[in-house]
Amino acid sequence: MIRLEGLTKHWPGAAKASVADISLEVPEGTSCALIGPSGCGKTTTLRMVNRLVEPSAGRVWIGGEDALRQDPIQLRRRIGYVIQEVGLFPHRSVAENVATVPVLLGWDAARIKARVAEVLELVGLPGFADRRPYQLSGGERQRVGVARALAGDPPVLLMDEPFGAVDPLRRRQLQDEVLKLLRELGKTVLVVTHDVSEAMRLGDAVAILREGALLQHASPAELLAHPATGFVADFLGTDRALTRLGLFLAASMRGEAAATGAALPPEATLRDALSEMLARGTRAVPLAEGGSVILEAVLEKAAT
Incomplete structure (x- = not known):
């Protein structure tokens, strides 16, 4: 569990706080995505959890313990940390990179x-x-970064733009694979991203920040259906209904209409189903596990 209470960061000489009085909780075994415009304070918030940035005020609780009362080095060894640049040691093998925290422990x-x-x-x-880092693709390096973060079996994982350096064709697959793994392992995850779709995929909850303030903290479905402010609605985009369709598996709307062509895989979403219908010019697409998805049902879901 991660709990932030009135977390604030005011840099010396700054006219206002970069993070102002943020309070939220990430229950054990769940994930929360921090998202907002550049400079909104999301990365600063993340780094205050493992004290790479020291808070000016407030509290950080991890597993019921006050993180600000612990030795910061020992604290970081119990928190996995994944960043966009991965940060692998180029002169070390993959095994040596992954072993970093266990060696320190x-x-x-x-x-x-x-x-x-x-x-x-x-x-x-x-x-x-x-292998050495230079022998790996971008996606492979990111996987090594995740492996390194998991090596000490930490209960908490922090991820800062973890897939930003991965090409778009591989990003979604890597997102799905990592998220499935983290859920199987029961990790509590706080992730920073600038991508709305990625936040909706990775977060059981999503927190939207603006100018250091927390505007809304809710499930992806609640956020997309009921944005709290005009700014939140604008930030999420005018295609919120389409984004929301990406939260639901196509199989959740299984029907029995006649449909031909390639079947959608089990992990396909309603948004995938709609895209296939538009591409094929049909009103239904078959599912790999039987049945089909019907256009009218998808549109009704998008409207609710």
Whole structure:
């Protein structure tokens, strides 16, 4: 669990706080996405959780313990941290990079080797232990970054624009894979992103910030259906109904209308189904697990 209480950061000489009195809670085993315009304070908020930035006021609670009363170095060793640039050590192998925190924690060599193999398997990179960062693609480097963050088995994971450096074709797949993994492991996740669609995919809840203030903190469906202010509505975009369709699996609207052509995979969303209908010029598309999705049902869902 992560709980922020009145979290504030006022940089010396600044006319106003970059983060002002933010309070929110991320329940254990769930994820929250921080999003907002550039300079809104989302990365500063994230970095105050592991004390890379020291708060000017307020409290940070992790698992019921006051993070501001703990040794910051020890605190960071119990929090996974993934950044856009990944930050792999270029002169170290993948295994050595992944082993960074376990080594700092004083684990023995056999335990470290086993854990490195385990997390590389988890992120889909078995057999990569001896490679160097320059031998990896952008997506592979990001997976190594996630593996490194998970190596010490931290209960909390912080992610700052984790997929920003990955090409668009691979980003969604990587998002899905990492999110599935984190949910299976029961991690509590706070993630910063500038992309609305990514926030909706990664967050069980989404917090929208503006000029250091928290404007709304709600589930993606609630946020898209009921934005609290005009700014929130404008920030989420005029295509909120389409974005909302991306939150629901196509199989959740299974019908029995006749449909031909390639079936949608189990992970397809209602937005995917609508895109396929428009591309094919049909009013229904088949589902891989049987049945079909009908245009009228999708449009009705978008309107509610």
